[in-house]
Amino acid sequence: MITDNSIDTPKQRSPFPLDMWYLAAFSKELKDKPLARTLLNQPVVLYRDLNGDVNALQDRCCHRQLPLSMGTIEEGGLRCGYHGLLFDGKGKCLEVPGQPKVPRKAKVTPYFVKEQDELVWIWFGAEEGSEPDVAPPRYEYHNDPKYVYGGDVYHYNAPYQLIHDNLLDLSHLGYVHLRTIGGDAKTHMNAQMDVESEGDQVTIKRYMPNSTPPPTYVAAYPFKGKIDRWQEIEFCPSHIKIWTGGIDANSGSVTDPNREGFHMRGLHCITPETDDTSHYFWTIATNPVTDIEEVKQKVVEQTRLTFDEDKVVIEAQFKTMKRFKGQPMIDIHVDAGANHARRIISTLCE
Amino acid sequence: MITDNSIDTPKQRSPFPLDMWYLAAFSKELKDKPLARTLLNQPVVLYRDLNGDVNALQDRCCHRQLPLSMGTIEEGGLRCGYHGLLFDGKGKCLEVPGQPKVPRKAKVTPYFVKEQDELVWIWFGAEEGSEPDVAPPRYEYHNDPKYVYGGDVYHYNAPYQLIHDNLLDLSHLGYVHLRTIGGDAKTHMNAQMDVESEGDQVTIKRYMPNSTPPPTYVAAYPFKGKIDRWQEIEFCPSHIKIWTGGIDANSGSVTDPNREGFHMRGLHCITPETDDTSHYFWTIATNPVTDIEEVKQKVVEQTRLTFDEDKVVIEAQFKTMKRFKGQPMIDIHVDAGANHARRIISTLCE
């Protein structure tokens, strides 16, 4: 919670947009054990209670400060692993073993969470006690029977905006991902790129008509020959969608959102851990018509290799930035999308 | 040494009680090599000289600051491993190789040490040059022919008082030590507990009459059936004794210090390493009448497992405390003993 009740001092600027849902976990991460995760500088324990509902509390017993994530999930809630205090999903203490009365102050801070689409979202408000006024975003491709998907969560020793920068710039493919999906650097750099910004969103689009389909595409989808390809990025402050794919050349509109063809739909949720570190949740969903499991595995594996390469670059970049703190950087044309996103974040943090 | 010669500024509060003996090492740790150990923020070298006497010096050669613990024990004292200066057990330099005269300022700070009961005690005075005015505490169960014992020294990434808190609270057995000695949490939490504080001591006592003896007890001692059990804790600022055991039910006074029966006597010496880290020396002595070596090993091993569990909890607790610095904690009834001890330490640090 970023609060400032003082009259004379100016309100402190948050390093992250608040009054917003962030991704806290994948549903599959919450089974029978509590999960400790620091989110926006706040240590949080997430757990699925015996009713199957996901809850989130400050990860600290109000008695002697043991992380509640070291406790056990029981009937009623989460029990601390030191002296056995039991808390419900709203942070209320239900029981203090060995004494009949629960002290009035025995409680821990709860967080609003919402589980949907196999994702667990958490709300961080700007004011103490503020409640969500919107629902978290939906993501249909985790439920769509035509799609299969896989993913992971990566820990980054870099602030969240460096990951935004990376995802909003398709030009680095040619240099960072030389050995995986990169292909010819010049082609990537020279394709026409349209950048638009509206409200809190940025969209970046690029189309490559009449291309030779890459091997993964051919294996997954019955293309007839050349294809029309697309790369579309949609940035929101809490997550980025990257749609890529192709249809048979000249078989329909490549820009139509309802286009047919082979799709790879990436969801990238970057949740700050601290000012300088991040959680990067990603999934990649695809719609192969043949060799479904095999294509899925190949797509997930290739995505993973790409993100491994990005991680090395982004963490090295951040290390250098810290060493050369305050030294100027120059901008080049590929920064357009990232710069839009930075302006949006900057406005939201005011 | 905590000193302040200034007139205007208030005397700085020590984070530890001073003018006191602390445990520095087990006798068995000092063989033919010097031992480096930081105690109360002071790097100390302990060594047993060729006469068999234990000495302690500041762990820093006065010439070029190599730790003296990297030197060698020789006739006369401890020789620095860089340029060969030789120091006696009082820190006096006896020889500077290559020059006839030893400079007047060539000396290192010595500490008072006393070896007894297979323990090495060290004195930390509040004023520079202050001398011990009492002898270190005796501990007879390391010498008693009816007893066998074992133990170890653990390094804790936690301040010493969190270890006090843990030892003075028997209620955590049910949650932390669920898999070892815990047993039924509710029984532990609900037993009557008497807490008394006098001078610098706190005693906590708990009796469980007519209980079923646990398997270790049965293996070690010829009980006839049910037993009367005791748990007695005695806190002193430098060490804590925990006596547990049992006698045949209704066979004598369970509160009599000279009671017969099966005894497990724990000695717990917690010596601050720094403000935030600690050395935790523990031994457990017992008096089995059968299977002596086997019972001893079982008792030591079970004690070790218990302390391993405590270490995980206490270090996690400290980590959380640092993250949530300054946030309030609530007290519950089981904190009575620990709170007494904290008041004693607080007064001693003034």
Place this chain on the structure above:
Amino acid sequence: MITDNSIDTPKQRSPFPLDMWYLAAFSKELKDKPLARTLLNQPVVLYRDLNGDVNALQDRCCHRQLPLSMGTIEEGGLRCGYHGLLFDGKGKCLEVPGQPKVPRKAKVTPYFVKEQDELVWIWFGAEEGSEPDVAPPRYEYHNDPKYVYGGDVYHYNAPYQLIHDNLLDLSHLGYVHLRTIGGDAKTHMNAQMDVESEGDQVTIKRYMPNSTPPPTYVAAYPFKGKIDRWQEIEFCPSHIKIWTGGIDANSGSVTDPNREGFHMRGLHCITPETDDTSHYFWTIATNPVTDIEEVKQKVVEQTRLTFDEDKVVIEAQFKTMKRFKGQPMIDIHVDAGANHARRIISTLCE
């Protein structure tokens, strides 16, 4: 660069002498990959371009700060591994992929380097833009056909002057190098030692006439019996030469720089990495007349073992110095050479 344009504040003292050549790398370290190395607190990338010339740049792309050392050596220069900016050896940006014009500010700071004698020297000036007014020192024994040599670069967690101290003091041989080249400590400590200081140089000389040659000497050189031995040290702020060796007893002047006999010539270049860490480049050259490769390997290996021992001592010394910051040290007679060197460095840093 240490600069201060302010009028009122005094010029900041550099922790290292500037306007000087330091060793940056061995020639053999620069093959087909860029080398990242922090020198005098400045992250530098060194690389050998496709013409075979060595270049050095600030290790930071001016666009998004990826270390250029993660890039690739190409026709024209060094290409950044993130977005592909290409820089020449003077730090000028030659190409920004995807845009026709290179921004005027697209450049990185270059350093003057000079490769000779299989060594790569780098210039650090006191003022921004200052140019070298002298050539780097020559070192003929890397090119002399009568000599063979080997060496290595060690990373030290200790400031550079502690390594100077160690090299300028031959007396520690008896204690630190007991198991390798030390021999009898007393002999080393008691040999006559002449220390002279002139300009920025210190020389330390020691002669041991009519000695029994050590086994390495006998294996390498056809001595007739007893030998006259020398140990000569020459300190310059960026490097130290240590000449040792022997000739047949009474066969000529042992102090003559052109003396015959068996020589071991050590070059020790200590380049600060940061205020508290150092790069220690060393080579040892020798002139065996028999078993050349075998003697060389033995000499290099023995030297390596000695330096391993020194590293342990010096890093432990520095750790203790940090803990006892500000506490006084005493001097002894063997410190004469090191103290001369410290005065020279101190004057150069003003």
